[in-house]
Amino acid sequence: MTNTPLSHIRNFSIVAHIDHGKSTLADRLIQMTGSLADREMKDQILDSMDIERERGITIKAQTVRLEYDARNGEHYVLNLIDTPGHVDFAYEVSRSLSACEGSLLVVDASQGVEAQTLANVYQAIDNDHEIVTVLNKVDLPAADTERVKEQIEEVIGLDASDAIPISAKTGVGIDDVLEAIVTRLPAPEGGDREAPLKALLVDSWYDAYLGVIVLVRVIDGKLKKGQTIRMMGTDAKYPVDRVGVMTPKMVMVDELGPGEIGFITASIKEVADTRVGDTITEDKRQTTSPLPGFKPAQPVVFCGLFPVDAADFEDLRAAMGKLRLNDASFSFEMETSAALGFGFRCGFLGLLHLEIIQERLEREFNLDLIATAPSVVYRMNLTSGDQVELHNPADMPDIVRIDTIEEPWIKATILTPDDYLGPILKLCQDRRGIQTDLSYVGKRAMVTYELPLNEVVFDFYDRLKSITKGYASFDYQIIGYREGDLVKMSVLVNEEPVDALSMLVHRQAAEKRGRAMCEKLKELIPRHMFKIPIQAAIGGKVVARETISAMRKDVTAKCYGGDVTRKRKLLEKQKEGKKRMRQFGKVEIPQEAFIQALKMSD
Amino acid sequence: MITPLDRTPGFGIYLHWPFCAAKCPYCDFNSHVRHQPVDQERFAAAFERELATMRARTGPRTVTSIFLGGGTPSLMEPRTVEALLDAVASNWSVPDGIEVTLEANPSSVEADRFRGYRAAGVNRVSLGVQALNDRDLKFLGRLHNVEEALKAIGLARETFPRLSFDLIYARPGQSEEAWAEELRQAIGHAADHLSLYQLTIEEGTRFQLLHAAGKLDMPDGDHAARLYEITQEVTAAHGLPAYEISNHARPGAESRHNLVYWRYGEYVGVGPGAHGRFIENGRRHVTFTEKMPETWLERVETKGHGVIGGEVLTHDEEADEFLLMGLRLVEGIDLPRYEALSGRALSNSRIAVLQEEGLVEPIGNTRLRATPQGMIVLDAVVADLARE
Numbered sequence: 001m002t003n004t005p006l007s008h009i010r011n012f013s014i015v016a017h018i019d020h021g022k023s024t025l026a027d028r029l030i031q032m033t034g035s036l037a038d039r040e041m042k043d044q045i046l047d048s049m050d051i052e053r054e055r056g057i058t059i060k061a062q063t064v065r066l067e068y069d070a071r072n073g074e075h076y077v078l079n080l081i082d083t084p085g086h087v088d089f090a091y092e093v094s095r096s097l098s099a100c101e102g103s104l105l106v107v108d109a110s111q112g113v114e115a116q117t118l119a120n121v122y123q124a125i126d127n128d129h130e131i132v133t134v135l136n137k138v139d140l141p142a143a144d145t146e147r148v149k150e151q152i153e154e155v156i157g158l159d160a161s162d163a164i165p166i167s168a169k170t171g172v173g174i175d176d177v178l179e180a181i182v183t184r185l186p187a188p189e190g191g192d193r194e195a196p197l198k199a200l201l202v203d204s205w206y207d208a209y210l211g212v213i214v215l216v217r218v219i220d221g222k223l224k225k226g227q228t229i230r231m232m233g234t235d236a237k238y239p240v241d242r243v244g245v246m247t248p249k250m251v252m253v254d255e256l257g258p259g260e261i262g263f264i265t266a267s268i269k270e271v272a273d274t275r276v277g278d279t280i281t282e283d284k285r286q287t288t289s290p291l292p293g294f295k296p297a298q299p300v301v302f303c304g305l306f307p308v309d310a311a312d313f314e315d316l317r318a319a320m321g322k323l324r325l326n327d328a329s330f331s332f333e334m335e336t337s338a339a340l341g342f343g344f345r346c347g348f349l350g351l352l353h354l355e356i357i358q359e360r361l362e363r364e365f366n367l368d369l370i371a372t373a374p375s376v377v378y379r380m381n382l383t384s385g386d387q388v389e390l391h392n393p394a395d396m397p398d399i400v401r402i403d404t405i406e407e408p409w410i411k412a413t414i415l416t417p418d419d420y421l422g423p424i425l426k427l428c429q430d431r432r433g434i435q436t437d438l439s440y441v442g443k444r445a446m447v448t449y450e451l452p453l454n455e456v457v458f459d460f461y462d463r464l465k466s467i468t469k470g471y472a473s474f475d476y477q478i479i480g481y482r483e484g485d486l487v488k489m490s491v492l493v494n495e496e497p498v499d500a501l502s503m504l505v506h507r508q509a510a511e512k513r514g515r516a517m518c519e520k521l522k523e524l525i526p527r528h529m530f531k532i533p534i535q536a537a538i539g540g541k542v543v544a545r546e547t548i549s550a551m552r553k554d555v556t557a558k559c560y561g562g563d564v565t566r567k568r569k570l571l572e573k574q575k576e577g578k579k580r581m582r583q584f585g586k587v588e589i590p591q592e593a594f595i596q597a598l599k600m601s602d
Numbered sequence: 603m604i605t606p607l608d609r610t611p612g613f614g615i616y617l618h619w620p621f622c623a624a625k626c627p628y629c630d631f632n633s634h635v636r637h638q639p640v641d642q643e644r645f646a647a648a649f650e651r652e653l654a655t656m657r658a659r660t661g662p663r664t665v666t667s668i669f670l671g672g673g674t675p676s677l678m679e680p681r682t683v684e685a686l687l688d689a690v691a692s693n694w695s696v697p698d699g700i701e702v703t704l705e706a707n708p709s710s711v712e713a714d715r716f717r718g719y720r721a722a723g724v725n726r727v728s729l730g731v732q733a734l735n736d737r738d739l740k741f742l743g744r745l746h747n748v749e750e751a752l753k754a755i756g757l758a759r760e761t762f763p764r765l766s767f768d769l770i771y772a773r774p775g776q777s778e779e780a781w782a783e784e785l786r787q788a789i790g791h792a793a794d795h796l797s798l799y800q801l802t803i804e805e806g807t808r809f810q811l812l813h814a815a816g817k818l819d820m821p822d823g824d825h826a827a828r829l830y831e832i833t834q835e836v837t838a839a840h841g842l843p844a845y846e847i848s849n850h851a852r853p854g855a856e857s858r859h860n861l862v863y864w865r866y867g868e869y870v871g872v873g874p875g876a877h878g879r880f881i882e883n884g885r886r887h888v889t890f891t892e893k894m895p896e897t898w899l900e901r902v903e904t905k906g907h908g909v910i911g912g913e914v915l916t917h918d919e920e921a922d923e924f925l926l927m928g929l930r931l932v933e934g935i936d937l938p939r940y941e942a943l944s945g946r947a948l949s950n951s952r953i954a955v956l957q958e959e960g961l962v963e964p965i966g967n968t969r970l971r972a973t974p975q976g977m978i979v980l981d982a983v984v985a986d987l988a989r990e
Contacts, residue, residue, distance in 0.1 A: 553979065555977065562875070574988075
């Protein structure tokens with residue numbers, strides 16, 4: 001099953017905007033080629049995590065080998081690498097794309113081109129992919145294939161005349177897609193079966209039974225069981241225990257030849273021991289031309305994660321360790337907060353990545369967490385001439401030691417029905433955005449802005465969704481660091497600073513943000529027996545202030561013998577509730593208040 | 603004046619008569635309306651049996667007060683009351699002259715029975731007057747009018763050595779002036795004790811339904827607080843200062859029975875839906891009985907008691923209850939007793955913070971009480987102090 005000639009192998013991925021039907025199409029392809037028995041089919045097979053299936057997103061790249069008998073009567077092996085669609089995982093997308101020669105571009109025939117469509121298809125084009133355009137959901141009444149084709153040509157610049165109309169849901173057109181993969185996508189190039197082994201490390205993940213599983217794409221030579229391989233980047237060698245392919249079940253094979261995609265296990269202990277993009281070769285006969293490799297993904301968004309119950313701290317540490325086994329792009333280190341106790345400062349590829357990690361920790365490990373406001377990585381140019389990176393506003397050096405502060409900027413692409421353009425422009429403008437492009441395709445507008453990332457991590461996406469009723473799509477990439485007039489805003493409750501609520505903000509936005517935070521806290525902190533001032537301050541200067549007035553009356557009017565049990569139970573509940581409060585001087589702040597105050601949306 | 607010697611928490615007997623002529627819309631007590639005459643003899647016999655069963659659990663004790671509550675105990679025939687009081691006396695030692703209170707409605711029918719109650723041994727009545735204007739009496743679902751109430755007060759003053767009556771304030775739409783005036787009027791009719799309760803919305807009442815539907819315009823926190831403060835001022839000025847959150851008395855005329863609850867003494871609860879707390883085998887036990895009168899009756903007749911639940915309180919629970927009840931009293935709590943119950947002292951730093959805010963104050967070295975400002979937010983003060 002692995003001696004497939006290069007000419008009969010096609011390696012491809014699917015790029016699409018979220019919800020445009022990528023995973024459903026993958027399911028259909030698997031079903032049509034009979035890779036799984038019907039009883040094994042469940043929706044969105046390749047999204048194996050619950051969270052992926054629920055949110056309709058792909059987080060980890062997955063691969064499946066399809067056996068296809070083409071209309072010309074010949075047998076082909078089609079390797080599909082399903083890639084994450086979201087910008088946070090652009091890094092995973094790019095390395096997956098580099099293992100393929102072509103892509104299916106899936107566009108929803110009623111929705112048209114969206115921001116992620118663009119970002120992902122450009123990445124595929126950058127990887128020299130041949131693109132087959134597929135218009136999905138043509139069975140929907142709102143489908144308008146002609147308009148969408150026009151849009152693809154105008155916005156992306158791809159010839160859409162031979163786009164394949166399909167319905168992944170009903171199965172219409174799937175056979176045409178399979179046929180187009182064979183006829184329109186190129187076979188892998190070169191590939192010398194006798195040359196020294198050269199394979200690309202596409203991805204790796206941890207499996208509780210098999211240990212680290214490494215996904216590979218063979219370029220030259222053969223990868224066999226028992227072979228001793230060498231990772232050229234990490235310079236480590238391992239004997240290969242197993243060689244196999246995913247159908248998507250794991251099926252063991254004898255060897256993988258040029259052009260093929262499969263997996264190996266080799267007694268590798270941790271995912272961190274494997275470097276994605278690394279070149280795998282044979283130890284005793286090494287290739288002389290290793291692959292260029294990838295730059296490792298850098299976290300761009302940081303936040304503190306704290307257990308609601310301090311007793312869960314060790315469990316949280318263990319859970320994070322486990323998640324990191326499979327996700328080297330997620331980083332964490334211990335942090336202590338007066339407000340929230342012991343927790344971890346964590347780094348993420350983006351906001352979605354943050355949300356997903358948090359959700360997985362809560363769901364898969366049954367932990368209750370508080371996340372502090374997300375922050376970006378600032379560069380502090382100190383008067384001493386040193387530059388330090390700041391991951392946590394609470395660690396900001398003394399203001400007199402800081403010469404300038406730089407913050408990361410992004411290029412944001414937003415596609416929207418033109419009705420919403422006005423509010424979007426205002427939103428971007430309010431967030432210190434610089435417009436770099438604005439164009440129309442029919443009734444849709446595409447606008448690009450340069451924006452400071454710290455303005456985006458603070459509820460930008462939620463605002464965008466709400467002002468456009470969810471019709472706009474948004475994507476971004478980091479474009480570098482720029483100097484900014486940034487200040488640290490502290491929040492004081494009853495004159496006590498609350499470290500978890502401090503943040504770096506642009507000077508001009510400080511007052512507004514401070515006011516919003518004070519107003520929110522006024523709602524969230526219950527009345528006490530005395531009045532409580534809430535202040536937002538920059539340095540020593542108070543920029544916003546609210547007061548929680550003292551509670552006026554809180555006493556049970558009638559309390560006799562029979563009532564005591566009920567009153568005691570009530571008191572016990574109150575005491576239990578107080579355990580979930582954090583003490584700041586005399587003030588008790590419910591953890592719920594932190595959670596709400598720190599929510600990105602308002 | 604209550605001398606320190608009088609501060610012994612006491613041992614009270616509570617008897618619950620669960621029937622009412624009508625259900626009041628604010629009341630969440632265990633009360634039932636029956637359209638057929640209640641077989642009082644049969645119920646009295648059941649009370650006697652349950653009392654005997656309780657006696658077996660408490661052992662021989664000296665009773666410090668008896669309270670006939672409800673429901674509406676004044677729906678009992680005097681001879682039923684007599685039977686119940688006799689039953690108490692046949693089980694425990696009941697010294698002459700201890701406080702024996704009966705709750706009564708101020709309707710003319712019930713007032714006719716006052717002499718009979720007095721003869722049976724009742725020496726104090728607590729009248730559910732609730733308001734001194736007919737419109738509000740109607741709103742509160744009461745069956746009497748102001749005229750009847752005043753007559754009943756007059757008759758009760760003639761008949762019984764001691765008298766208290768209840769008013770409910772902070773009614774929808776009640777202004778500060780109107781309440782102050784009504785209260786002054788009430789004090790004019792009062793003997794030595796008044797219970798003045800703020801109207802609160804209790805679960806399972808008709809008022810709760812109305813409130814949930816937005817049809818009750820209850821005073822807000824500030825207004826309710828003002829009304830409370832006025833209550834304190836007016837009663838104090840007329841010689842009936844508060845000795846508990848909602849209870850006012852001429853010094854020395856405090857309800858001995860209710861002090862049993864607030865001083866965290868022991869009490870036996872008999873009758874449908876009655877609660878008790880007494881020491882048995884060295885530990886404080888909780889008892890509560892079946893609430894449905896007829897079901898309670900059958901249980902007592904077959905088993906000798908209607909107790910359907912209870913528990914032995916842990917020391918922490920006892921300490922919580924002691925705090926909950928004791929801080930309601932102007933006399934405050936005895937700190938060594940708290941330590942003896944819970945095995946630990948109240949947090950000095952919390953007391954200090956509350957004291958700094960003017961919410962609690964020490965009395966000498968061993969007592970702590972809520973200040974008038976503390977009383978008005980007492981639930982929060984207790985929650986703060988009760989924490990481990």
